[in-house]
Amino acid sequence: MSKSPAPKILVKRRQLLASGAAAVATLALSATLPGFIGPAAAQEEPIKVAAIYTVPVEQQWVSRIHKAAQAAKERGDIEYVFSESVSNNDYERVMREYAEAGHDLIVGEAFAVEDAARAVAADYPDTAFLIGSSFKPDDANPNFAVFDNYIQDASYLTGIIAGAMTESNNIGMVGGYPIPEVNRLMNAFMAGAREINPEVEFQVAFIGSWFDPPKAKETAFAQIDGGADVLYAERFGVSDAAQEKGLLAIGNVIDTQSDYPDTVVASALWHFEPTLDAAIAKVRDGSFKAEDYGVYSFMKEKGSSLAPLGTFEGKVPEEAMKLVEEKRKAILDGSFTVEIDDSEPKSS
Incomplete structure (x- = not known):
């Protein structure tokens, strides 16, 4: 039986040549520089x-x-x-x-x-x-x-918070494209919301763009008209709609609470x-x-985290925050794994 070939490793030839030349030059100076401590100290x-x-x-x-x-x-x-x-x-x-x-x-x-x-x-x-x-x-x-x-861990935790904060049990979700890197975050968020609130339903929409805030905003308005009182802002523009209507939003990838202090409850951060x-x-x-x-x-x-609640500290139900902390610790110690589901999420 023949062995599989060894994996190819990228070796930067010009880096090796440059480092070799630098080492020769450094050693050449060693005899003339007082207190020389060797090439390991070179930046x-x-x-x-x-x-x-x-x-x-x-x-x-x-x-x-x-x-x-x-x-x-x-x-x-x-x-x-x-x-x-x-x-x-x-x-x-x-x-x-x-x-x-x-x-x-x-x-x-x-x-x-x-x-x-x-x-x-x-x-x-x-x-x-x-x-x-x-x-x-x-x-x-x-x-x-x-x-x-792959920030499904933090997305799951924000879902718990959203599930506890909705009063209509109707959450709107606006994404860019239904591709794996978006789908897995939405599915994790939905799983977290259902963990604490089995009655919650979702409106899911994709705008076909990575950067079209006006279109995302209009899509969010339509979901609000459909009964959503919490919005999952996978795209820019969604939080603007929530802010204008006096509703809540959950952020994604970055923390925008400073821009929407009365709107963005929590965010899943990507590092x-x-x-x-x-x-x-x-x-x-x-x-x-x-x-x-x-x-x-x-x-x-440490590639993802739950953003600080900031202005919403103390406003999220205690039961939800206890569950968030319980799940966070379990994720970190490996006793709980958030499912990676890349399938396209659907409205309830």
């Missing part, structure tokens, strides 16, 4: 990172990637450039330009350009690609790793830092390969 050079976004960096999902990259830049771990609002038709060209420019790591999303993104990666085997995708890594593209916002930091470390040590970085978004990996 590692930042790696070059480029990001490509199909929406503005203010959009929820992209803002978390941008925030993590800015933090890594401020630490001196990376050099960082980005392009925003890149159309799907232009995405491949921008990827190739960044690869040609010698960036070590290219970050982006391939939800509508999957084939093109993987084709680019195949043409630049010495460049690491960390790409948001609904699909899994493939050893045929050893330098193409995937990620997604991209664990994902990006893991990729940076692997690019630096030459171990970057095709793998799924989704696990770094789990709550136990």
Whole structure:
């Protein structure tokens, strides 16, 4: 029986050459510098990172990637450039330009350009690609790793809160597209709401856009007319509708309570830092390969959390908050697992 080939590892040849030259130069100086303490003390050079976004960096999902990259830049771990609002038709060209420019790591999303993104990666085997995708890594593209916002843990907890806060037992949910990375969050939220309130029903709608606040707002108004008194704001614009009608909203990915202090009760937060930091470390040590970085978004990996209640502290029923804390601890210690359900959620 033949053995399976060993997994291919991305080794940055130019980094190895550069580090080797730097080591020779450092050793050459050792005899002339008083108090020399060796190459281990030398600061590692930042790696070059480029990001490509199909929406503005203010959009929820992209803002978390941008925030993590800015933090890594401020630490001196990376050099960082980005392009925003890149159309799907232009995405491949921008990827190739960044690869040609010698960036070590290219970050982006391939939800509508999957084939093109993987084709680019195949043409630049010495460049690491960390790409948001609904699909899994493939050893045929050893330098193409995937990620997604697996924040179902925090979404489940916000569902508990929503289920306790609704008075009409009718919750409206507005999403971008019914793809796995949206579906799993909605399904987890619905499961959490049903955990504490089996009577709750849902109105589910998708607007066919990642960034169209007016359309999301109008869709939310329609759900309010249908009886919803709590809205799940997967997209920007939903909380505006809730605010105008004096109702409540649950945030997603970012904490917008400061903008809607009387509206947003709780939010499931995504922290991209664990994902990006893991990729940076692997690019630096030459171990970057095709793998799924989704696990770094789990709550136990500090990739997601429940936002502080802030202005709603003390306003959520005590029973609900006890259940939230019970489930949170169980998620962290592994005694409870939130189901990852990527199927399209349906209205009740």
